[in-house]
Every structure is written in C-alpha cells, then in structure tokens.
Amino acid sequence: MDARYSIRWAAEHGLPRLVFLALRGRNDPLARLMSGDEGYDDPYSLIDQLRGDGGVRVTRAGYAAFDYEVCREILRDRRFGVRHPIDPAVPTLLRRYAERVVLPPNPIExxxxxxxxxxxxGRLRKPVASAFTPRAVARLGDRVREVTTKLLDAMATRESVDLMADFAAQVPIVVIAEIMGFPVADRQHFLKWGSDVAPLLDVGISWRTHRRAMAATEAIRDHLAVHIEKLRREPGEDIFSLLVSTSDLTTTELMATANVLMGAGFETTMNLIGNAVPLLLSHPDQLDLLRAEPERWPLAIEELLRFDPSIQMTARRVLEPVEFDGGGPLEPGQSVIVSLAGANRDPVKFPDPHRFDVTRVNAREHLSFGTGVHGCIGASLTRLEVLHALPALFERFPDIRLDGEPTRRRLSTLRGYSHMPVRLKS
Ligand code: HEM
Structure with a gap:
C-alpha cells in the first residue's frame, strides 16, 4: 500500500483527531458529537445542546448548523460548495504535501x-440522475418484492437471525449489485468493502481505520477496472452497462460514479431498515396502527427517515462571504457542518420533534436526502425498497422482537447498527 496515504491521514484525520480529543476533554459539544461514544450513541441530546438560537453555531471544534431553514439554505446556496477534503486550517506545508497524494477513486474525492x-x-450527475428517475426505479418493483420474499422465506426456517446481516443489508445489496451488473459472488466483497470505507465519511478517524479504508478502496479500484472493461466488451441489461456505453465519462469518472452508487446504494438503506426495527418495536402503538392501516406505511417511512436518519450530517465549504442571523460572518474557505439530523429535530419545523409519530403530516419535508444540486439520486429507490421490506417483515413475523442489545456502529456520519439479534417467533 502507498506509504504516502499516511500524509493524507495526518492532514485529514490525524490533526482533527488531536483537536477533537483535546476539546472533548473541555466538554466541547461539537467535538463530542463528531467523535467519540457519546456522539455515536446519542447524538440527539448533543444536538439539542448545540442548537442554540438558530444561525450557524461556532465552537472551537468548528462551524455547524442545526436549524432547519439554515441547513436547507446552505445546501441550496451557490455561495457554498462541497467541502475540500483537507481543511484550509491545516498548516500550509502539510496541506501542500497532502494535496499531492492521489487516493484511489472513492466516494468523497x-x-x-x-x-x-x-x-x-452536473456532467457527472446528469447521466446517473437520468438512469434513476422515479419511472425507471418503479420498474424494479417486482424484482424488489421477489428479493424481499426470498429473504423472508430463508429467515422463516430459523428461530432467530441477525437482522442486519440476514435482511437489512441483503435487500439493498442485492438490488444495487444487480443495477450495477455485478455477479452474485461480488455482493459479499462489497459488503465488507462498504463497511471498511464508511469511516472515510467521518473526520478524525484513527490511522488503522484509515489504512483499512485505503486497502478497501484499492481493492475496489482493481475490481471496478476489470468490471468496467468487461461491460464495455459485453454490456448487460443493467443500468450501469447503459451508463458505461452511452455516457462520455472516462474510466476514472465511471469508477468514481460506481463507487458512489455502491456505497450510497446499500449502506444508507441498510441502516434505514436497521434503525427502523428497534424504533417500531419500542413504539407498539405506532406499529399496531400500521398493521391496522397499512396504507399509512409511506408516511411512516418518511417519519423513520426524519427521526433517525442514516446520514446524520454533511458539510459545505464557504465560497463567498455569507452572514446568517444569529451567527457571525462566514469567510471563504471555512467548512460548515450541516446537521441533517439537527434540521429534522428542529422544533420550529417539526413540533414536538423528539416524538416518533407515523402520522406526522409534514414528515416528508425532512432533510435526510439532502436538497439542492447534491440532493439524493437514490431517494425513489430507497422508498421503493423500504416500502417493500418493512411491511413485509412485520407481516411475516408478527412476533418479531429484539433478542439482546443491537450493536451500534462507531461512526458519526453514518448512523446504524452492525448486528441486531432478533427472535422471529414467540
Ligand atoms: C436511506 C437511504 C439514503 C439516504 C439517507 C441518502 C442520503 C443522501 C444525502 C444526505 C445526500 C446528499 C449529500 C450532500 O448533500 O452532501 C445523498 C446524495 C446522493 N445519494 Fe443518497 N441516500 C440514500 C440512498 C441512496 C441510494 C439507494 C442511492 C443510489 C442508488 C443514492 C445515491 C446518491 C447519490 C449518487 C448522491 C450524490 C448526489 C450528488 O452529489 O449530486 N442514495 N444521499
């Protein structure tokens, strides 16, 4: 593996890691949210501490927005761009060295x-967005139903399962791997790689975690190079083959796009399904309502997305000076954390925001899929998958219950579980 990756780690994660560590010791709520057990286990109480009176919150750990309108505005305002991986606050010499290190194609680069x-x-997004239109996605409905039924049939032969490995991960990985034209045998590789690469979305990860992520990105790069070459020679019926043969994207751009689609295509949906199960089981009145009136499921899924989003935050870089009410001026180069989870629990937008309520009328206005030019391309696919998976799971196993504590992943941007033991029958 390329030893120069360590320079990237030092600039992108090592320094912020030290800063977070020091600030956690001084009780800085943003540092506690961004790194460490408290942020992983219960981000919502930290978010409430940070919310303040709106605007952009400034702490020693950085700038962050938790207010619904401000988050929405930042994501839609052209005076903000996507965050550069290396913060301008990193000392110049280290930053210059780090910027020269090219990483293998990955979702955040x-x-x-x-x-x-x-x-x-736009050039990268347009061909993908036109392949994932709601109409194109709706055509996958029968296949999603088939995949779900098969998984539930396999689970029905057992008393208890790991809901994450046996169901929540399987529905989206099967679907996205088919969309991308990967053979069945590749699914397990992508599940492992996805879990190794996911920490790259966080800031301040350990050197060992970074090394593991780099090893996975190298393996994905090699795998994708062969796959794209194969699809050029023998295109399949899948959506990615169409992209390979009709778009003018270079091989590196196709690799980056495949990386985004594979990563975003199952990690997020898997966590949405996983987060939903304990939430519904701990709110039996809500689950009973859905069982009695299944037509309420689409709105319930929006409330699940609002209440416990699988992507908790994103970030933007200031391109032009901006000023918000209740916050100091933002200068070009500064990074701002946009707390999607915070926006979703803003009491001004969602009254009584910590109440999980599957009948909440404006639940669909959550920011869990982002908004603006980077708004999620996979929202229709997610809704389709989850709308099949969750009702079918609770219908098939009416006595389903947790069989021990689920294990939460130690991540701050992606929120979800790695294991969830459940008993399927009483
Ligand atoms: C629960 C499921 C999902 C959640 C919560 C989610 C969330 C998000 C969010 C928050 C963004 C915007 C990030 C930003 O503005 O910085 C985003 C973008 C994106 N999502 Fe999703 N996503 C989900 C599922 C999917 C799926 C299934 C796919 C693919 C099939 C997908 C593909 C994408 C792509 C390609 C982008 C980048 C758009 C761009 O940069 O223009 N997502 N997603």
Missing amino acids: APSMFALDPPDH
Whole structure:
C-alpha cells in the first residue's frame, strides 16, 4: 500500500483527531458529537445542546448548523460548495504535501459527484440522475418484492437471525449489485468493502481505520477496472452497462460514479431498515396502527427517515462571504457542518420533534436526502425498497422482537447498527 496515504491521514484525520480529543476533554459539544461514544450513541441530546438560537453555531471544534431553514439554505446556496477534503486550517506545508497524494477513486474525492461543484458536478450527475428517475426505479418493483420474499422465506426456517446481516443489508445489496451488473459472488466483497470505507465519511478517524479504508478502496479500484472493461466488451441489461456505453465519462469518472452508487446504494438503506426495527418495536402503538392501516406505511417511512436518519450530517465549504442571523460572518474557505439530523429535530419545523409519530403530516419535508444540486439520486429507490421490506417483515413475523442489545456502529456520519439479534417467533 502507498506509504504516502499516511500524509493524507495526518492532514485529514490525524490533526482533527488531536483537536477533537483535546476539546472533548473541555466538554466541547461539537467535538463530542463528531467523535467519540457519546456522539455515536446519542447524538440527539448533543444536538439539542448545540442548537442554540438558530444561525450557524461556532465552537472551537468548528462551524455547524442545526436549524432547519439554515441547513436547507446552505445546501441550496451557490455561495457554498462541497467541502475540500483537507481543511484550509491545516498548516500550509502539510496541506501542500497532502494535496499531492492521489487516493484511489472513492466516494468523497473528486471526480466523485459528491465532491464536485457545478459545472463539473452536473456532467457527472446528469447521466446517473437520468438512469434513476422515479419511472425507471418503479420498474424494479417486482424484482424488489421477489428479493424481499426470498429473504423472508430463508429467515422463516430459523428461530432467530441477525437482522442486519440476514435482511437489512441483503435487500439493498442485492438490488444495487444487480443495477450495477455485478455477479452474485461480488455482493459479499462489497459488503465488507462498504463497511471498511464508511469511516472515510467521518473526520478524525484513527490511522488503522484509515489504512483499512485505503486497502478497501484499492481493492475496489482493481475490481471496478476489470468490471468496467468487461461491460464495455459485453454490456448487460443493467443500468450501469447503459451508463458505461452511452455516457462520455472516462474510466476514472465511471469508477468514481460506481463507487458512489455502491456505497450510497446499500449502506444508507441498510441502516434505514436497521434503525427502523428497534424504533417500531419500542413504539407498539405506532406499529399496531400500521398493521391496522397499512396504507399509512409511506408516511411512516418518511417519519423513520426524519427521526433517525442514516446520514446524520454533511458539510459545505464557504465560497463567498455569507452572514446568517444569529451567527457571525462566514469567510471563504471555512467548512460548515450541516446537521441533517439537527434540521429534522428542529422544533420550529417539526413540533414536538423528539416524538416518533407515523402520522406526522409534514414528515416528508425532512432533510435526510439532502436538497439542492447534491440532493439524493437514490431517494425513489430507497422508498421503493423500504416500502417493500418493512411491511413485509412485520407481516411475516408478527412476533418479531429484539433478542439482546443491537450493536451500534462507531461512526458519526453514518448512523446504524452492525448486528441486531432478533427472535422471529414467540
Ligand atoms: C436511506 C437511504 C439514503 C439516504 C439517507 C441518502 C442520503 C443522501 C444525502 C444526505 C445526500 C446528499 C449529500 C450532500 O448533500 O452532501 C445523498 C446524495 C446522493 N445519494 Fe443518497 N441516500 C440514500 C440512498 C441512496 C441510494 C439507494 C442511492 C443510489 C442508488 C443514492 C445515491 C446518491 C447519490 C449518487 C448522491 C450524490 C448526489 C450528488 O452529489 O449530486 N442514495 N444521499
């Protein structure tokens, strides 16, 4: 593995890690939210401490927005761009060295569309967005139902399962791997790689975690190079084959795009399904309502997305000076954390925000899929998958219950569980 990755780690994670550690000792709530057990286990009480009176909150750990309108505005305002991986606050010499190190294609690095501003962003996004229209996605409905039924049939032969590995991860990985034209055998590789790469979304990860993520990105790069070459020679019926043969994207751009789609395509939906199960089980009145009136499920899924989003935050970089009510001026170069979870629990937008209520009328206005030019391309696919998976799970196993504490992943941007033992029958 390339030893120069350590320089990238030092600049992107090592220094912020030290800063977070020092600030956690001084009780800085943003440092506690961004790194450490408290933020992983119960981000919502920290978010409440940080919310303040709106505007952009400034702490020694950085700038962050928790107010619904401010978060929405930042995501839609052209005076903000996507965050550069290396913060301008990093000492110049280290930053210069680190910027010269090229990492293997990954979701958070250009030319991934996540990491590009307009106009380059549009060139990468457009072909993907036109492949994931609600109409194109609706055509996958029968296949999603088939996949779900097969998984539930396999689970029905057992008394207890790990809901994450046996169901929550399987529905989205099967679907996205088919969309991308990968053979069945690749699914397990992507599940492992996805879990190794996911920490890259956080700031301040350990050197060992970074090394593991780099090893996975190298393996994905090699795998994708072969896959794209194969699809060029023998295109399949899948959506990605169409993208390979009809778009003008280079191989590196296709790799970055495949990386985004594979990462975003199952990690997020898997966590949404996983987060939903304990939430519904601990609110039996809400679950009973859904069982009695299943037509309420689409709105319930929006409330699940609002209440416990699987992507808790994103970030933007200030491109032009901006001023918000209740916050100091933001200068070009500064990074701002946009707390999607905070926006979703803003009491001004969602009254009594900590109440999980599947009948909440404006639940769909959550920011869990982001908004603006980077708004989620996979929202329709997610809704389709979860709308099949969750009602079918609770219908098939009416006595389903947790069989021990689920294990939470030690991540702050992605929120979810790694294991969830459940008993399927009483
Ligand atoms: C629960 C499920 C999901 C959640 C919570 C979610 C959330 C998000 C969020 C918050 C963003 C915006 C990030 C930002 O503005 O910085 C985003 C972008 C994106 N999502 Fe999703 N997503 C989900 C599922 C999916 C799926 C299934 C796919 C693919 C099939 C997908 C593909 C994408 C892509 C390609 C982008 C980048 C758009 C761009 O940069 O222009 N997502 N997603």
